Amino acid sequence: MFEKYKALTEKEAVSYAHSLPGLFAPDAELLNKEIGDGNLNLVFHIADQKSGKSVILKQALPYARVVGESWPLTLDRSRIEAEALKQAAKRVSSLVPQVYFYDSQLALTAIEDLSDHIILRKGLIAGTRYPQLAEDLSTYLAHTLFYTSDYYLDPQEKKEKVRQFINPEMCKITEDLVFTDPYYNADTNSFNPLIRESVESIWNNNELKREIAHLKEAFMTRTQALLHGDLHTGSIMVKEDSTKVIDPEFAYYGPIGFDVGAIVANLLLSYVSHEAHSLEPDKREAFQKWLLETSEKIWTGFETKFRTLWEKHVKDEIWLTEGYVDDILLQILRDTAGFAGCKMMRRVIGLAPVADLELIEPAEVRAEAETNALLIGQQLILKRKSLHKVSELTDIARQVL
Ligand code: ADP
Ligand code: MG
Ligand code: MG
Ligand code: MG
Structure with missing residues (x-):
């Protein structure tokens, strides 16, 4: 969908989520909120108003969000995070969110929505x-x-x-x-x-x-x-x-x-x-x-x-x-x-x-x-x-x- 890294807008995050295989139906009505409150990354909450299905897209930014673009930060942390979640899931699957999909190009992970927590x-x-x-x-x-x-x-x-x-x-x-x-x-x-x-x-x-x-x-x-x-x-x-x-x-x-x-x-x-x-x-x-x-x-x-x-x-x-x-x-x-x-x-x-x-x-x-x-x-x-x-x-x- 994207040829090289770009920080997604809310709209782009919706079309991206829609394109993920096996997640949302073609006629899904997706609503998106950026909910990131952390220091470093974008976190999108995307939910289908029809089916109630939802997903979290977490995307690394090439800089630290708290400080701004003056503090560049590796996108590789996104790979590390997706991989560490998968490692943990092997041993304690009920204690970590499920990783659905990892996109190295966008430094983005689709993960289980834990909004009930x-x-x-x-x-x-x-x-x-x-x-x-x-x-x-x-x-x-x-x-x-x-x-x-x-x-x-x-x-x-x-x-x-x-x-x-x-x-x-x-x-x-x-x-x-x-x-x-x-x-x-x-x-x-x-x-x-x-x-x-x-x-x-x-x-x-x-x-x-x-x-x-x-x-x-x-x-x-x-x-x-x-x-x-x-x-x-x-x-x-x-x-x-x-x-x-x-x-x-x-x-x-x-x-x-x-x-x-x-x-x-x-x-x-x-x-x-x-x-x-x-x-x-x-x-x-x-x-x-x-x-x-x-x-x-x-x-x-x-x-x-x-x-x-x-x-x-x-x-x-x-x-x-x-x-x-x-x-x-x-x-x-x-x-x-x-x-x-x-x-x-x-x-x-x-x-x-x-x-x-x-x-x-x-x-x-x-x-x-x-x-x-x-x-x-x-x-x-x-x-x-x-x-x-x-x-x-x-x-x-x-x-x-
Ligand atoms: P950062 O690395 O920027 O700190 P986090 O992974 O901690 O990002 O996510 C930031 C916020 O987004 C969390 O404090 C939480 O409120 C929300 N969030 C993150 N992951 C999930 C999830 N899987 N389900 C629901 N909310 C989430
Ligand atoms: Mg955090
Ligand atoms: Mg963090
Ligand atoms: Mg202080």
């Missing part, structure tokens, strides 16, 4: 609890990560996959925005002027930055498993009894704790934000308690499921040495804490803030939540090497509020 971040801001969340996310993490690691794959096949998912431009964004810029006076930063003192104390904290340097190195060099790479609560869609993970355009081979830590960080950001969002003390306490319990259950569920997969699949003699899997899981727990700490701080100090905090008014109240996020973030990083169980991680959050 909402973005988890929005649900959390509203104070909604999701009873299925911990079970689903721990399954997602254990299965997507174990099955793409050296613990499962043939070493040749694994190295082939590392190559397939090499994602240098997207990794560079993380390297800068999560691991470097927030910790010095970088141009990309933008933070509430009322928290300048806390931010400067981070910039001046050599001990902390030294630990962040180690975490950055782990992110850049440890090809442990195929990560989602951007697993915040805006990349998870939910309803009461269903969880779907979307948007893996940052997928690459990295340290397992980076994905687990992304979820934990965002649950803890929600935790600090509810000092402001929930005005009624009983309700607030109950919701904050649920957030910490959910973080713990995600970890314990992940650990149990990872061990089950280990026992079932690991055959290598040296890896079966007693104590080794315990060492791996302890390292993942400590990585989880460290990466979660970085991810909390970057959302306060750096580019791309989160609505959980951004929506808090007035600025004085927001500053309190932001300061608490910074305190928790720092403690997670500094205390991570002494952690032995997940309750010690959540205790860091309990002690700050």
Whole structure:
């Protein structure tokens, strides 16, 4: 339909969707809405008024949407995203949207419409609890990560996959925005002027930055498993009894704790934000308690499921040495804490803030939540090497509020 890449208009997206084989009838009455609220891409929701059938078309733009054309960005992330969704579907098909079609020319993917779900971040801001969340996310993490690691794959096949998912431009964004810029006076930063003192104390904290340097190195060099790479609560869609993970355009081979830590960080950001969002003390306490319990259950569920997969699949003699899997899981727990700490701080100090905090008014109240996020973030990083169980991680959050 198109000979070379072009960003589709709403009208073009409709004719494109109509032309996809086996999706819409010839006489379909298609209605289109651009619903992208993310930082990077176009997302079209196209529905047939007659049959009720619908589809999502997600198209990568050759630049970052938040910043504009001055920040060029590879279209290859679209291939990575479609491929990562397909990989995940092999192991946890009920926890990701189905990919119908991928068009490399247009850097566009046709995916299952999840409009009956909402973005988890929005649900959390509203104070909604999701009873299925911990079970689903721990399954997602254990299965997507174990099955793409050296613990499962043939070493040749694994190295082939590392190559397939090499994602240098997207990794560079993380390297800068999560691991470097927030910790010095970088141009990309933008933070509430009322928290300048806390931010400067981070910039001046050599001990902390030294630990962040180690975490950055782990992110850049440890090809442990195929990560989602951007697993915040805006990349998870939910309803009461269903969880779907979307948007893996940052997928690459990295340290397992980076994905687990992304979820934990965002649950803890929600935790600090509810000092402001929930005005009624009983309700607030109950919701904050649920957030910490959910973080713990995600970890314990992940650990149990990872061990089950280990026992079932690991055959290598040296890896079966007693104590080794315990060492791996302890390292993942400590990585989880460290990466979660970085991810909390970057959302306060750096580019791309989160609505959980951004929506808090007035600025004085927001500053309190932001300061608490910074305190928790720092403690997670500094205390991570002494952690032995997940309750010690959540205790860091309990002690700050
Ligand atoms: P970006 O990479 O730009 O962040 P996302 O994949 O996160 O794009 O999508 C942006 C928004 O579009 C999501 O926050 C969600 O509201 C909506 N969206 C994305 N995928 C779907 C889907 N499969 N079904 C319904 N809505 C979706
Ligand atoms: Mg997104
Ligand atoms: Mg900010
Ligand atoms: Mg994205």
